[in-house]
Amino acid sequence: MSMRSELSKVRGLGSAKSGTEHFWQQRVTAIANVPLVIFVVWFVIAHLGAKRADVVASIQHPLTAIVLILAMASILWHMRLGLQIVIEDYVHAPALKLACLLANIFFATGLFAVSAYAILKMSFGL
Amino acid sequence: MSDSKPKARPLSPHLQIYRPMLSTAMSIFHRITGVALALGMIGLAWWFTAASVSDAYFGFVQGFFYHWFGRLILFGFTWALIHHMLGGFRHFIWDTGRGFELKTVEWLVRANLFGSILLTILIWVIGYGVRA
Numbered sequence: 001m002s003m004r005s006e007l008s009k010v011r012g013l014g015s016a017k018s019g020t021e022h023f024w025q026q027r028v029t030a031i032a033n034v035p036l037v038i039f040v041v042w043f044v045i046a047h048l049g050a051k052r053a054d055v056v057a058s059i060q061h062p063l064t065a066i067v068l069i070l071a072m073a074s075i076l077w078h079m080r081l082g083l084q085i086v087i088e089d090y091v092h093a094p095a096l097k098l099a100c101l102l103a104n105i106f107f108a109t110g111l112f113a114v115s116a117y118a119i120l121k122m123s124f125g126l
Numbered sequence: 127m128s129d130s131k132p133k134a135r136p137l138s139p140h141l142q143i144y145r146p147m148l149s150t151a152m153s154i155f156h157r158i159t160g161v162a163l164a165l166g167m168i169g170l171a172w173w174f175t176a177a178s179v180s181d182a183y184f185g186f187v188q189g190f191f192y193h194w195f196g197r198l199i200l201f202g203f204t205w206a207l208i209h210h211m212l213g214g215f216r217h218f219i220w221d222t223g224r225g226f227e228l229k230t231v232e233w234l235v236r237a238n239l240f241g242s243i244l245l246t247i248l249i250w251v252i253g254y255g256v257r258a
Contacts, residue, residue: 027221030214037211040170041204041249048257049192052184055177072171079167082160115171118178 022081029078036071043068056122065123072115080108152235156213159206166203204249209242 002009013019043064047055059065083104091097144150169191176187190196216234219225225234 027218030218033214034211037207041207044170044173045249045253045256048253049188052177052181055184059177068174076167079160079164083164086157086161111167111171115174118171118174121178 022084026078026081029074029081032070032074033078036067036074039067040071040075056125059119059122060125062123065119068119069116072112072119076108076112076115080104083108148239149231149235152213152238156210159210159213162202162206163210166199166206169199169203201246201250205242205246208245208249209238212238212241212245 011019043058047058059068084101087097087100087104091100141150173187173191176184191200216225216238219234225231
């Protein structure tokens, strides 16, 4: 006999109260990553051994800056979700697990802030 | 709730019990490449940051990645990226409920492995072509 209420069953959110949200976000960012990552790879190849001025000139095109920021957002969000699963699978000590999960969120957010700031700075010609 | 002491229950068999298979290896590779890519993202953020700082600092970072060791990191990053992306396509196919027949799975994991190697080499050929 199930101990779950009818409402809980119909919401289908499970004990973690998030249901398939994590899975869904993983797939949404995975799909977004395909064109965005191809763009980043192309961008890096196009600037192999380039002078700084060339990179800045490319990023000063609004579309380039916007797509690069979108790429960093999508990639790093996907990265945060993936690393979270790895931590949950292998780190079992509660305090250490919590510390790792927090560090993961701060790592992804920090990398995004640093990259987005750099891209915007170049885009605005500062 | 009479006895809360953990009992010595039988555990379900884990990785070491099963015969190693290419599909197992590809599943593990997908995870390892994902973690490696996370480390690689530090490099990408570093590159963007350097480009926003100064000519001298950007020259230093470009030089770091041009060095044989930097190129080795970039080559590994390229392969991990392509392998993880092709592995993602495999998961997209599986998400639709298709491709679970053993023959198809074997074909998919082989396509994943060989495709990632071929595409990585192709990207580097293009890279050297652009650079030259």
